[in-house]
Amino acid sequence: MSLSDLMMVLPIAFILGWALVLLLVDLWLPRERRGLLALFAALGLAVALGLDLAQSGRSGRAFGDMVVLDNFAVFLNALYLVSGLIALALGYDYLKRMEIERGEFYALLLFSVAGMMLLTQANHLILVFLAVEFLSIPLYVLAGFARPRLESEEAALKYFLLGAFSSAFVLYGIALIFGATSSASFGGIIEAVRNGSAEIGFLTAGAVMLLVGFGFKVAAVPFHEWAPDVYQGSPTPVTSFMAVATKAAGFAVLMRVFLNLFPGFAASLTPVFWGVAALTMIVGNLLALAQSNIKRLLAYSSIANAGYLLMAFVPYGNAQVAGQAVSSMLFYLLAYGLTTFGAWAVVVALEQAEGRGLALEDYAGLGPKYPWLGVTMLIFMLSLTGVPLTLGFWGKFFLFRTAVAAGYVDLAIIGLLTSVISAYYYLRVVVIMYMRPGEPKVRRDGWLNLVTIGTAAAVVLLSVVPVQVLNLAAQAVLHLP
Amino acid sequence: MTLGISWLVWLIALPLVGFFILLFIPARAKNALRWVALLTSLTTFGAALGMLAQFQVGNPALQQVVRQPWVRVGDFTIEFYLGVDGLSLLLVLLTAFLTPIAILSTWSAVEEGVKGFMLFFLLLESGMLGVFLALDLVLFYVFWEFTLVPMIFLIGVWGGERRIYAAVKFFLFTMFGSVLMLLGILYLGLQTRTFAWDALLQQREVFAAAQLWLFLAFGLAFAIKVPMFPLHTWLPDAHVEAPTAGSVILAGILLKMGAYGFLRFNLPLFPQATLQLAPWVAALAVVGILYGAAVAFAQQDVKKLVAYSSVSHLGFVVLGTFALTAQGLSGAVLQMVNHGLSTGALFLIVGMLYERRHTRQMSAFGGIWKVMPVLGALSLIITLSSLGLPGLNGFVGEFTILLGAFRSAVLVTPWFAGLATFGVILAAIYLLTMFEKVFLGPVRHEENARLPDLNRREILTLAPIILLVFWIGLYPQPFLDLINPSAERLVALVQSVALAAH
Numbered sequence: 001m002s003l004s005d006l007m008m009v010l011p012i013a014f015i016l017g018w019a020l021v022l023l024l025v026d027l028w029l030p031r032e033r034r035g036l037l038a039l040f041a042a043l044g045l046a047v048a049l050g051l052d053l054a055q056s057g058r059s060g061r062a063f064g065d066m067v068v069l070d071n072f073a074v075f076l077n078a079l080y081l082v083s084g085l086i087a088l089a090l091g092y093d094y095l096k097r098m099e100i101e102r103g104e105f106y107a108l109l110l111f112s113v114a115g116m117m118l119l120t121q122a123n124h125l126i127l128v129f130l131a132v133e134f135l136s137i138p139l140y141v142l143a144g145f146a147r148p149r150l151e152s153e154e155a156a157l158k159y160f161l162l163g164a165f166s167s168a169f170v171l172y173g174i175a176l177i178f179g180a181t182s183s184a185s186f187g188g189i190i191e192a193v194r195n196g197s198a199e200i201g202f203l204t205a206g207a208v209m210l211l212v213g214f215g216f217k218v219a220a221v222p223f224h225e226w227a228p229d230v231y232q233g234s235p236t237p238v239t240s241f242m243a244v245a246t247k248a249a250g251f252a253v254l255m256r257v258f259l260n261l262f263p264g265f266a267a268s269l270t271p272v273f274w275g276v277a278a279l280t281m282i283v284g285n286l287l288a289l290a291q292s293n294i295k296r297l298l299a300y301s302s303i304a305n306a307g308y309l310l311m312a313f314v315p316y317g318n319a320q321v322a323g324q325a326v327s328s329m330l331f332y333l334l335a336y337g338l339t340t341f342g343a344w345a346v347v348v349a350l351e352q353a354e355g356r357g358l359a360l361e362d363y364a365g366l367g368p369k370y371p372w373l374g375v376t377m378l379i380f381m382l383s384l385t386g387v388p389l390t391l392g393f394w395g396k397f398f399l400f401r402t403a404v405a406a407g408y409v410d411l412a413i414i415g416l417l418t419s420v421i422s423a424y425y426y427l428r429v430v431v432i433m434y435m436r437p438g439e440p441k442v443r444r445d446g447w448l449n450l451v452t453i454g455t456a457a458a459v460v461l462l463s464v465v466p467v468q469v470l471n472l473a474a475q476a477v478l479h480l481p
Numbered sequence: 482m483t484l485g486i487s488w489l490v491w492l493i494a495l496p497l498v499g500f501f502i503l504l505f506i507p508a509r510a511k512n513a514l515r516w517v518a519l520l521t522s523l524t525t526f527g528a529a530l531g532m533l534a535q536f537q538v539g540n541p542a543l544q545q546v547v548r549q550p551w552v553r554v555g556d557f558t559i560e561f562y563l564g565v566d567g568l569s570l571l572l573v574l575l576t577a578f579l580t581p582i583a584i585l586s587t588w589s590a591v592e593e594g595v596k597g598f599m600l601f602f603l604l605l606e607s608g609m610l611g612v613f614l615a616l617d618l619v620l621f622y623v624f625w626e627f628t629l630v631p632m633i634f635l636i637g638v639w640g641g642e643r644r645i646y647a648a649v650k651f652f653l654f655t656m657f658g659s660v661l662m663l664l665g666i667l668y669l670g671l672q673t674r675t676f677a678w679d680a681l682l683q684q685r686e687v688f689a690a691a692q693l694w695l696f697l698a699f700g701l702a703f704a705i706k707v708p709m710f711p712l713h714t715w716l717p718d719a720h721v722e723a724p725t726a727g728s729v730i731l732a733g734i735l736l737k738m739g740a741y742g743f744l745r746f747n748l749p750l751f752p753q754a755t756l757q758l759a760p761w762v763a764a765l766a767v768v769g770i771l772y773g774a775a776v777a778f779a780q781q782d783v784k785k786l787v788a789y790s791s792v793s794h795l796g797f798v799v800l801g802t803f804a805l806t807a808q809g810l811s812g813a814v815l816q817m818v819n820h821g822l823s824t825g826a827l828f829l830i831v832g833m834l835y836e837r838r839h840t841r842q843m844s845a846f847g848g849i850w851k852v853m854p855v856l857g858a859l860s861l862i863i864t865l866s867s868l869g870l871p872g873l874n875g876f877v878g879e880f881t882i883l884l885g886a887f888r889s890a891v892l893v894t895p896w897f898a899g900l901a902t903f904g905v906i907l908a909a910i911y912l913l914t915m916f917e918k919v920f921l922g923p924v925r926h927e928e929n930a931r932l933p934d935l936n937r938r939e940i941l942t943l944a945p946i947i948l949l950v951f952w953i954g955l956y957p958q959p960f961l962d963l964i965n966p967s968a969e970r971l972v973a974l975v976q977s978v979a980l981a982a983h
Binding site for chain 1: 551552553554594597619622623624626627629630633634637638644645648649652653656657660661663664667668670671
């Protein structure tokens with residue numbers, strides 16, 4: 001390991017070190033001053049964000065081709081780090097008032113962020129597997145963080161069991177690919193495919209296994225069953241982090257692995273992607289209709305959104321639109337991330353102890369009673385629906401453009417019609433907020449206000465200059481061999 | 482005076498300026514909120530007059546064009562592209578004209594949540610003006626979708642008993658239509674690398690093969706908005722539940738967005754499909770005319786009656802459009818304005834009655850003329866205008882449309898016009914029946930005996946409309962002069978394809 005190797009993963013190394021320091025500091029800090037720990041963790045994430053952004057424009061490999069650095073990774077790493085910061089802001093007051101503030105929270109969150117970053121930079125299938133575990137294990141613990149509550153424990157167990165199940169798929173896929181190409185490094189696999197020594201049948205089977213494993217992580221149908229229960233049971237700041245960062249990490253590895261290793265197998269893999277994307281859009285949106293709990297509603301919404309993202313990835317093997325697919329997906333992840341965090345922040349503001357304040361009915365009267373919170377939630381719902389003058393509209397616009405450009409008009413029609421279905425349940429939240437009388441109970445907290453108003457402003461203002469945002473995403477090209 | 486900024490930009494920006502001023506006025510200062518909203522909309526109307534003053538009559542092309550690249554992504558550019566021609570000019574004027582009137586009508590009708598109401602109203606105005614001015618398809622779509630948001634709030638928060646049902650139905654119907662239009666827009670953009678209206682026009686050949694599908698994708702969105710039979714079911718609900726001002730805008734302007742969409746996009750961009758489908762669309766229009774009229778006749782609720790009369794009247798607009806003659810098109814545009822004025826005024830009158838009696842059942846009225854002679858007289862004029870009495874505005878529009886449809890080569894047979902003429906007769910029947918039930922005869926109900934007649938503000942809301950009703954009715958030429966050149970050019974655009982095909 002040389003210094004230049006370390007430079008390639010500096011933000012990851014920094015976060016890891018910082019998380020270890022956090023664990024130590026936690027021991028010395030008196031109980032009543034736990035709040036400092038959150039600020040300390042935030043400082044670490046902010047420094048790592050600075051280090052990450054300083055890497056933009058650089059590219060290269062390190063640790064004997066195990067790790068790769070490119071703008072794609074820089075973009076997504078920034079997304080995870082900001083997600084971590086927002087999750088801290090959401091948790092600051094929440095953990096205290098739910099009486100679950102324990103020092104490990106912060107270290108676990110940082111470990112998970114580091115795992116996501118490593119996953120995004122991985123250039124070797126073994127590292128992919130390790131990183132998947134590395135990001136998941138802290139999340140299993142975080143899901144059960146509201147420990148005395150049964151729902152939280154149930155969430156942790158479910159997430160752990162199904163997560164382990166999906167990891168097994170990833171591992172099995174890696175084994176098949178290794179068997180087919182006698183290599184687990186990206187370079188070796190690509191070389192084996194190129195010189196024809198790869199066993200195509202096993203390789204394709206391995207790719208499908210990987211798709212199943214990653215499908216679990218991004219909660220794509222039919223691998224979505226865990227998401228509503230886990231999202232509902234986990235402490236809300238953790239849920240929001242899973243909904244944004246974990247999903248982004250899942251898509252990051254999906255994009256990197258499939259674009260790098262399997263562009264030549266698109267013909268046999270595309271029907272699989274097509275089916276998963278269509279199913280995810282349809283099932284996610286239809287099941288969301290029936291929800292009366294806001295956390296479950298947003299959980300199904302996040303499943304449906306995974307479907308839209310997958311729709312743009314279906315033509316990944318088509319070299320002409322692959323770049324467009326990546327940039328539109330990154331744009332959508334950003335738009336979806338901002339919107340979703342905002343919506344979860346509103347959920348945190350209304351949530352009471354023992355899981356009260358989470359029914360849709362609890363939102364009645366929110367609009368007139370708390371105009372700011374109401375308007376921000378309105379903006380998030382409109383953005384998720386894809387109404388113009390929100391970032392969500394442009395996100396969908398670019399995704400559908402990719403699908404149509406690649407000739408998947410049928411898929412685009414499914415996507416558009418299901419987004420009309422989604423309009424119904426997002427609108428229901430708006431209707432309840434503004435058109436039903438009620439006395440909502442709201443927790444006021446400065447950090448929460450910052451997140452809701454900040455994300456809402458970003459969702460609206462950035463929609464006026466979508467191209468600048470898209471250019472950011474477009475520059476975040478994958479490093480292809 | 483325009484500070485070097487086009488009137489068209491002012492038209493869209495001024496309501497937003499008012500919106501931001503309103504944000505800083507406390508919610509309890511109700512009158513201040515009303516005045517600011519009213520003055521904003523009047524200033525916007527001033528800007529519309531400024532645009533009219535600069536408009537070159539006789540020039541069929543797009544005028545006062547504003548064009549800026551907005552979103553430039555790789556292979557295509559979305560532009561901030563505004564312009565006005567004879568097809569959109571009067572609709573822009575109508576929007577700017579009806580908005581202050583609608584705001585004035587809420588003075589005593591809206592007491593709860595005045596701030597929110599005015600905020601949404603100004604947003605809606607900005608969006609509607611944008612729809613009529615936008616010449617880039619994506620920009621058009623942005624404005625088109627955006628008008629939905631204020632409207633669901635106007636219906637859903639300030640509406641009647643079943644307001645939530647009506648608001649959600651309105652939203653879902655419109656959204657269903659527009660997502661397919663979005664698909665069409667994306668397809669066009671990918672085929673031609675542009676979304677600009679005139680650039681697309683020049684490249685019509687590129688997407689000629691997919692015309693039929695594109696026509697249907699756009700047409701569905703517009704047909705739902707118009708609304709055309711059998712997609713009209715959202716309209717009666719939305720109208721009945723909407724507050725008066727919302728109904729005025731909904732009938733007066735939002736429905737016109739659909740008819741305008743046909744004129745602006747379907748006809749010139751997909752001419753072959755237009756020629757091919759014109760008889761079918763015209764047939765649906767005629768069914769709508771007769772069906773709307775028949776159902777209107779059966780209503781007991783005045784507002785529902787007026788709502789169904791809109792289905793019937795808009796049928797004339799669509800029939801005139803798809804007659805594909807210059808007369809038919811001019812008549813259609815003029816009839817859009819007429820319908821906006823007459824039906825807008827009818828909704829205002831219904832609102833005035835409702836404010837006094839809190840019912841809209843015709844059986845609850847009767848003999849109102851004796852109690853409220855001013856309202857009675859004004860209502861008579863509006864009713865006659867709506868049913869197309871010669872000398873008032875409705876006649877000019879409907880007559881021109883029927884003439885155009887009668888002579889239409891595309892529609893082959895004059896039966897379309899012939900059947901549609903029954904619609905005029907039916908309109909006379911249901912509107913006069915309504916007038917008789919509400920205004921004539923003895924005062925049957927004790928509660929109606931002491932109703933106060935119109936106050937000065939209420940007369941002021943109706944007076945400008947009455948003025949225009951007479952003006953268009955007696956001397957329509959200046960209005961037709963504004964429309965005709967562009968209508969003729971549009972017909973030539975479509976017909977050139979017909980000739981080429983033969």
